[in-house]
Amino acid sequence: MRLNRLLASAAILAMTAGAVTAQTPPAGQPQSQEPVEVVIDQGVLRPFQIAVANFDGQNGSDLGNVIRADLRRSGYFEPLDPNSFVETGLSLSNAPNFPQWTSIGAQAVLYGSVTARPDGRNDFGFRLYDPYRQCQLVAYQFTATPEQWRRIGHKIADLVYQRMTGESGLFDSRVVFVSESGTQLNRLSRLAISDQDGYNPVYLTQGDEIIMSPRFSLSDPNEITYVALGKDYSRIYLFNLSTGRRESIGEFDGQVLAPRFSNDGTKLAFSIIRGGNTDVYVMELSSRQLRRLTTDPGIDTSPSFSPDNSQLVFTSDRSGSPRLYTMRADGSGQRPISRGGGLYTAPSWSPRGDLIAFTKQGGGRFSTGVMATDGSGERILSSSYFEEGPTWAPNGRYIMFARQSPGGDTRLWTVDLSGRVVSQAGYGGRGSDPAWSPLLDAQPSRLGGSGPDACPA
Numbered sequence: 001m002r003l004n005r006l007l008a009s010a011a012i013l014a015m016t017a018g019a020v021t022a023q024t025p026p027a028g029q030p031q032s033q034e035p036v037e038v039v040i041d042q043g044v045l046r047p048f049q050i051a052v053a054n055f056d057g058q059n060g061s062d063l064g065n066v067i068r069a070d071l072r073r074s075g076y077f078e079p080l081d082p083n084s085f086v087e088t089g090l091s092l093s094n095a096p097n098f099p100q101w102t103s104i105g106a107q108a109v110l111y112g113s114v115t116a117r118p119d120g121r122n123d124f125g126f127r128l129y130d131p132y133r134q135c136q137l138v139a140y141q142f143t144a145t146p147e148q149w150r151r152i153g154h155k156i157a158d159l160v161y162q163r164m165t166g167e168s169g170l171f172d173s174r175v176v177f178v179s180e181s182g183t184q185l186n187r188l189s190r191l192a193i194s195d196q197d198g199y200n201p202v203y204l205t206q207g208d209e210i211i212m213s214p215r216f217s218l219s220d221p222n223e224i225t226y227v228a229l230g231k232d233y234s235r236i237y238l239f240n241l242s243t244g245r246r247e248s249i250g251e252f253d254g255q256v257l258a259p260r261f262s263n264d265g266t267k268l269a270f271s272i273i274r275g276g277n278t279d280v281y282v283m284e285l286s287s288r289q290l291r292r293l294t295t296d297p298g299i300d301t302s303p304s305f306s307p308d309n310s311q312l313v314f315t316s317d318r319s320g321s322p323r324l325y326t327m328r329a330d331g332s333g334q335r336p337i338s339r340g341g342g343l344y345t346a347p348s349w350s351p352r353g354d355l356i357a358f359t360k361q362g363g364g365r366f367s368t369g370v371m372a373t374d375g376s377g378e379r380i381l382s383s384s385y386f387e388e389g390p391t392w393a394p395n396g397r398y399i400m401f402a403r404q405s406p407g408g409d410t411r412l413w414t415v416d417l418s419g420r421v422v423s424q425a426g427y428g429g430r431g432s433d434p435a436w437s438p439l440l441d442a443q444p445s446r447l448g449g450s451g452p453d454a455c456p457a
Helices: 002-010 060-074 098-102 146-165
Strands: 048-052 077-079 108-116 122-130 135-144 174-182 187-195 210-217 220-229 234-240 246-248 255-261 267-274 277-284 289-292 300-305 311-316 323-328 343-349 355-362 365-372 379-384 386-392 398-404 410-416 421-424 430-436
Touching (some): 048 146, 060 077, 122 146, 220 255, 234 255, 255 300, 277 300, 300 343, 311 343, 323 343, 343 386, 355 386, 379 386, 379 398, 379 410, 398 430
Parallel strands (some): 048 077, 048 108
Antiparallel strands (some): 174 187, 210 220, 220 234, 267 277, 300 311, 311 323, 343 355, 386 398
């Protein structure tokens, strides 16, 4: 992370003055093994009271724990203690005893079962009920291998979140980031990936290079890009998570920085420091054709595409200090959008297309904020001693960023768009430069059977 700041700071601070392994070292253990800490400020939030019963069958208790942890971490649900449940032994073939759930204040009841199939896979069925209206909210079934139970838990949590909030979920996703270890003078950085809750960390590089700016392709969650710095080179790589294949996009005359895919995955935008100047370029990945988009004497860096790929937002100090600018995809129409005081860096366009997240320095603190795409409606969501590098959850409702304590430890944190729900992300080790993947693909089937009528949407 230090070299990330030095080099993206030759483009940012200068503005202001091998083999895949599945090791899980103690420092990288998921934080979610412990109770999830969520800080709620700026008003009172009343989480939705939901009863999540442990599933019957293989890994059923663990499955219930994953669903409860996901929903609790969102800040908008408060899963009830299973020890408070009056009714036990719930069956998918029967509706729950509604008065027994309303008596403990449950506003929704989720239960299910894991059933073995002859082909070695499991069926994961579940139902979600509204005990007050006495009707069914959701009923689905996933089929997967027994080893995929944790991911199925995330998928179920996504469906519950979507049904109860009206917004798409975020739990069945992954985060790629720079894992940090060692001391200030001997720091090791590795490209790492984990589930969004911090579980199943995998280290994709061995620490023999400095890793910077990993980013997902939003059109293919198995494709990532990142910058690797060696003793005498800087390279942008494409890395395929399913095959392990790593490919350099070419050699450049100058230091490369901050690559990011277009949302259709066909282009890569990044910056090159060349001759004391830093400009934004776009490469067509199929042909490797490179096009320069900015020519201003200032430092132009950190490009991010709009969801429809028609525009980019980037950081430039051409006005004397770092501000956010937008331009059309061909480089025309460059104009500033940030309006407040302070230094603006690390812009990231929301997958919804309506907001741009950013890092802001001012008043001796660093902040994570959002603004409309024309620069209006700026809001600060989180502030601390040091934080940087916002990345959007796939539903555009949450932002992950790296936060450093005064003691030097850097951890991954999340904040929701209201700014009320701030929590440390699940990965328990030191990490920086996070990037959130799109939702992974797994479609459920409808779960049949008789029971109460479906609740109106």
